[in-house]
Amino acid sequence: MKFKDLHYQDKPLLIGNVWDVPSIKAMEKLNFQAIGTSSSAIATLLGYKDGEEMAFSELEYIIKRIALTTTLPLSVDLESGYSRQPTTIASHIKRLAALGVVGINIEDSVVHGKRTLLNCTDFADTIAAIKEQLLKDSIDVFINVRTDAFILHQENAVEESIKRIQLYKSAGADGIFTPCIEKENDIKAVVHSTDLPINVMCMPNLPNFDTLTSLGVKRISMGNFLFEKMYGNLEQMAQTVLNQKSFKPIF
Secondary structure, three states: OOOHHHHHOOOOEEEEEEOOHHHHHHHHHOOOOEEEEOHHHHHHHOOOOOOOOOOHHHHHHHHHHHHOOOOOOEEEEOOOOOOOOHHHHHHHHHHHHHOOOOEEEEEOEEEEOEEEEOOHHHHHHHHHHHHHHHHHOOOOOEEEEEOOOOOOOOOOHHHHHHHHHHHHHHHOOOEEEOOOOOOHHHHHHHHHOOOOOEEEEOOOOOOOHHHHHHHOOOEEEOOOHHHHHHHHHHHHHHHHHHHHOOOHHHO
């Protein structure tokens, strides 16, 4: 089944978010249908903050190592493209596609000190230009457009998201990602605003998977939360070793 088709199943596509080869192997053992990178987790591994602090070449190296070790469909979190120029972003996507990547996330906000939304019309034009370039070069990559009104806690997050979704669909988006959305009514409103598959992300109050299915959600992501939980457990275990002056707690 093609990656795009996985977004139109009866149940949502649960993405196994990864950041290195061991995390991929864990997802493979658990029979995930597809995997996606977490830009935040990869940035943390390399000593950066999230928000395009690392160079695209650094991301590309990690993706190459990941792609070489799995046959699962791989989607890459491209943040806002590691450029503001559509031709450069399209070039980045083509380089990832050459590694076997079948999908990307691209977000409509940037971090300059703090995260801010990009102008939605300008960003839609960017998406359209990227899609045009990919089509010209016969590159078939699923473009999952992330819209960040909920991440930024905007008071009119539902209305702003729907406005942006309509623009991004017209520009050629294949799917829409609305991270940090949690309320059932908000999810329902966003899902009903479009026929594009809607992607939600792990959050403390996100409804369970059965409820998300009934609401029409088509894709669920883990973000960097498993990564952060794993390293939280590492710190706790290391503290236990220090407290007990023994490695027995590990075993």
